[in-house]
Amino acid sequence: MxxxxxxxxxxxxxxxxxxxxxxxxxxxxxxxxxxxxxxxxxxxxxxxxxxxxxxxxxxxxxxxxxxxxxxxxxxxxxxxxxxxxxxxxxxxxRPGIGSGARTVFDPARREHKRAFDLYVRKGETHELRTLEAKALSAQSDPDGGYLVPAETERMIDRVVSDASPIRAIAGVRQIGAASYKKPFTTQGPAAGWVGESEARIETATPQLSEIEFPAMELYAMPAATSTLLDDAAINIDQWLAEEVQTAFAEQEGAAFVHGDGVRKPRGFLSYARVANASWSHGKLGYLATGAAGAFAVSNPADTLIDLIYAVKAGYRSNARFVMNRATQSVIRKLKDAEGNYLWQPGIAAGAPPTLLNYPVTESEDMPSIETDATAIAFGDFKRGYLIVDRLGVRVLRDPYSAKPYVLFYTTKRVGGGVQNFEALKLLKFGTA
Structure with missing residues (x-):
């Protein structure tokens, strides 16, 4: 030693x-x-x-x-x-200050960007209101704020996607309405084999249902001094994106895991859970470790292998583990029968570590290992969990509420929920 x-x-x-x-x-x-x-x-x-x-x-x-x-x-x-x-x-x-976001070739976008810059720095609204009236924008108004330029919105979305672990691995859809509705088949049409000259029996009508993900409002309120706003060297677009990205990412990350669906997206851990042997649509299946608040004493890795193969083959090719840092520190100590560590670090900067050759996503919003906690999730999150973004990030300038600071009430609309209950499975640290 x-x-x-x-x-x-x-x-x-x-x-x-x-x-x-x-x-x-x-x-x-x-x-x-x-x-x-x-x-x-x-x-x-x-x-x-x-x-x-x-x-x-x-x-x-x-x-x-x-x-x-x-x-x-x-x-x-x-x-x-x-x-x-x-x-x-x-x-x-990340793009450096003054790079990328300042290069706008479309005249309409360049004009909108200049008008938005005047609004943020000086509070001048005439040009911006005129431009958005021309565009017939139903998403912004003087009371609710103004849409940020498209380049700024992309910058915010890109940074939030990098910082929010579930957003980085889930399916994402952009919508222009208040909610996203997706029909699915609960019972397909009848089908069977038939001979060339035999009569065709009339088939049953397929049974359809619908899932809906409403877009909820998420906000952040960064503050700036008049000195910062007067400084022409400051890239206002990048400043705003960097100020709101942490708040957005933290709130989204928590909601996508255990949000209750009330004024926020519904997290995948908020759905009903059943033992995988009794799985049915609308519920997430789980496997138990067989020990309360721990892995089994003998062959603890077997449960992880069982969890992998509880997911159908079509979802395993793009599957990954999701757990928090404390759970990962326990996993890191496990070995297989030949003495090889199950957990391996990523071989390149930014590459995720792997567990049994599947990527591991670290989400601090996942529960830690304790009795009956579902501390590990596995599956194809891109097909299993859907995030919906309503187009447009709005900013409302408020120079009055916190003098001498200027507040920027920044909002976006986000929803989410499980769209495929077969694609995700959970590991429960309990006896049954």
Whole structure:
């Protein structure tokens, strides 16, 4: 065990180095690659320390307290390092100030962008109101705010998609109405084999039903000083996008997992759950680990394999695991019968880790492992969960409520829910 005594200080130093890089305005590709190398090296140190812990358990049926604490410290450091590497990769992918968003070639869009800039900076509304009246926009008005330029909306959507874990993996539809309705067949038409000259029996009419996802209003209210608004060097589009993206991403992430559908999207964990053997449409099937608040003591990986094969083959090709960081730290210690770790880090910056060769999406809104908690979800989220976005992000300028600051009441409409109950399965940490 002495061979590993310097691992924790070394990992702590590398984590500090990563956080320093993250604090810089814009990392380059070499910094992201170096950060990933440091993370992969830390994972090797974790495997060595955990192997030592497992060897102690095998020899003495228990591990030293010092070894257990050391493994947990490295595990927590790995979580922080992975988060920092992902944020560095995301920062590298973002457009720089003044790039992309300022280049607008369509005259109508350029005019709208200029009018919106005047509205945000000076509160001048005449040009913007005239432009939106010409466009016959039913989505904005002086009381409800004005639509942001298309480039700003795309920037907000892109950043939110990167920061919101469920949005990044789910199906997304853009709508122009208040809700999205989708018909589906509960009972298909009768069918069968028939000979060439035999009479055809009249078939039954297919039974149709409908699911509906209303778009709910999500808002954020960033504040700016008059000095910032007067500074012509500030890209107002990018400033607004960066101010609202964190608030939007956090609220969406929580709603897509356990939202109750009241004034917010309905999360996939809010639907009725049944044992997978008794699955029926409208409910999510789950498998139980067989132990309260834990994996089974013997062959814990078997439950994960069963969860994978509980999903039909057509959905497995694009399937992934979803869990929070605490659950992932437990999974990271598991091995297969040949001594190989089930969890493996991503081999490129921004690439997700894998579990049994399936990607892992980390969502902090998923429950942690405890008795009867459905802490792990698996399936094809692109086909199983649908997010609907109503076109248009609105901004209402408010210079009065928080003087001397100017508030920007920014809203978008989002809905969501499960659209295919066969595509998703859950793992319940309980006995049945």
């Amino acid at each position: 002495s061979a590993f005594k310097n691992d924790v200080p070394r990992i702590g130093a590398s984590l500090k180095s990563l956080e320093t890089k993250q604090a810089e305005s814009r990392p380059d590709a070499h910094e992201v690659r170096d950060a990933l190398d440091e993370f992969l090296g830390a994972f090797e140190a974790f495997k060595e320390a955990n192997d030592d812990r497992l060897a102690q358990i095998e020899r003495k049926l228990t591990a030293d307290v010092v070894t257990e604490e050391k493994v947990e410290r490295i595990n927590r450091a790995l979580d922080r390092q992975k988060k920092t590497v992902d944020e560095l990769a995301l920062s590298l992918a």
